[in-house]
Amino acid sequence: MSLRYAVLGLLARRPSTGYELTQTFDRSLRTSWHARHSQIYPELAKLEDADLVEVVGHGARRSKTYAITDAGRAELRQWLVEAEPDRSQRSESGLRLFLTPLLDPADRQATYQRDLVHVDQELASLQEVRAEVRAAPEPEAFAPQVELGIRINTVLRDWLREQLQASAGGPGHD
Amino acid sequence: MSLRYAVLGLLARRPSTGYELTQTFDRSLRTSWHARHSQIYPELAKLEDADLVEVVGHGARRSKTYAITDAGRAELRQWLVEAEPDRSQRSESGLRLFLTPLLDPADRQATYQRDLVHVDQELASLQEVRAEVRAAPEPEAFAPQVELGIRINTVLRDWLREQLQASAGGPGHD
DNA sequence: AGTACCATGTAAGCCGTTACATGATTCT
């Protein structure tokens, strides 16, 4: 049921079309929740049926702009504050990291190296976002979340570097 | 398709029964991949059909011990080294953290406080695991992974403390 | 007129959760 609340949450920030929500899922939510347009449009229809969101405008190309209703806001708050969080996760990257020690040293180094490249890109992109947020006129409520992302990725980057060093100097057949 | 490789990976560490795999998913993999026995048993049957695992023994209570085959090891290596990683994640906790700034200060503090309690428990449990691993006779290949878990949770803990402080001293109606 | 991108929708099939179901072994 998380998709429902992800959509409500994004609409609580600002009214949006399904297309805009799809992009936001790709950009801001890619590190915690992922959804495609084929899931988002039907979900918006369901939320509208339940009066948790409403259409507040029609734009070019048949686009519909949705906004959260008071009932939707109440539902969202209820979930965030009162529902028991499900702490389980699904992260293929995490699984890969867990299994990498099974590889022989050469393969292991190669996969750590590949991950390191990706984390560096991730960090660069987050630092850009941070710069944008700082330059914005209004203080942005989501700035701390960006900061957390940077810290976690920094820890990951350092850990990967250590593993690479250990593999290189260790019992490798190199 | 990740479940397949998670199971192959665990069997590459040591032969196990479906029941043991279920427990390992609960303990070691709960932070990256989650699976119930109702998914694991059918997956083992499929892997056996594909000759990626084989039954190597029957124990008490009709239990079957599975081991990975050479073909299974090759398949696992191929996935870890050559397949393009899927970096998308699904974490309800991450989503909640992302949406928490939408709450009013009192609710926000309450949810951060709840998360902090959980992270502290997580850290305590990881530190226990680290102690066990250090006390083990053979050097454990997965020790660095435990270390990474501790570092990430430490960053999270500190971040949550900062958010709590900021909420308390900030523009709350408290 | 053609291409690229904006924008929304539906359908088939796979993956995962919850619930149902059964039997073996150990402990009291």
Added chain:
DNA sequence: AGAATCATGTAACGGCTTACATGGTACT
């Protein structure tokens, strides 16, 4: 004998991905 735990399986349902499908708008 009864309860708890070990151990394996199946079925129904819902969520998610991939693929199919359509039309609008802007640019060249």
